[in-house]
Amino acid sequence: MNNDQLIPGLPKNIAHEYILRIPYNHLSKAAFVCKGWKVEIELPEFLKHRKAASYSQSIIVMVEARVNGNQDCQSAKYPPTPVYGLTVYEPKTGIWSELPPIPGLSNRLTMFCRRVLGRIWWGGHDDDKNALKSVIAYDITKDEWIPLPDMAQERDQCKVIFHRGKLHVIGGYCTELQGGFEGSVEAFDFSTWKWDQVKEDYFGANMCPKACVAGDNGKLYMYWASDVATLDKDTLKIVAQLLAELGDVTYMTTRQEKLMVIGSSNFGVSHLAYMLDFINYTWTKVESPKEYSGYVQSSSYLGI
Secondary structure, eight states: OOTTTTTTTTTTTHHHHHOOOOSSSGHHHHSSSSSSHHHHHSSSTTHHHHHHTTTTEEEEEEEEEEEOTOTTTTOSSSSEEEEEEEEEEEEETEEEEEEEOTTTTTTTTEEEEEETTTEEEEEEOTTOOOOOEEEEEEEETTTTEEEEEOOSOOOHHHHEEEEETEEEEEBOOGGTTTOOOOEEEEEEEEEEEEEEBSSSSSTTTOOOGGGGGETSOOOOOETTTTEEEEEEEEEEEEEEEEGGGGGGEEEEETTEEEEEEEEEEEEEEEEEEEEEETOOOOEEEEOOOOGSSSSSEEEEEEEO
């Protein structure tokens, strides 16, 4: 094969078009077809070209408790200890699947998950509930894990948002203060590959940071009592009422012009997912198999 040919007998522009159409979950394998494909797929412009050609795929990655589809947790005297994994949901197709476990960290419960700059970022605590300072990223096109420098302090049950060009890790608590949420934040600067100085009282003390999620429109969304509210330039506005089925909200995430809310009506029942449309503020139920109805610890929207 000619070194300039991506596919034998085809012009480069047609071969390039073919590679752009490869489903996201096959990109890491496609990179091993030949050196030319690997170079093409790992180019910084590759994902931009996919998006411009309308071939990019939207997925939501969730840290979710695994559920045995044949087991009735409500009737069990002692519910099983949850085992967490990485779940992938494709909004367009409605397909649910799983990602492979983090190598060497199978006992870690991931307490946050966020997409930034084409990668998905995780952090958490170990199997003994010791809060960690570490953060790790998964590059889906290269199928590899990338560690970050440690944060200044331990953060269990924290929240991560991408705001003003930086990765913000908000709130959480250290190992010694189980459940004692604090309002500080650490921001990671990608240009220097370093963490900025810790900022205190960013989100308010003793408030669970899961209540907040950043939208693509620059606004912050949160569940406030029995409503969904938006915070724009320090102005709080109620935009929709939560459904009764979502009385106990476990997590929220945004994707384009929609807000995905996951929760349950009571403790011990299956979790449900709904989409709130930001245009007309109407709710739409997301259908999911029973094995993907567990408690969601964190999640992130990713366009590939």
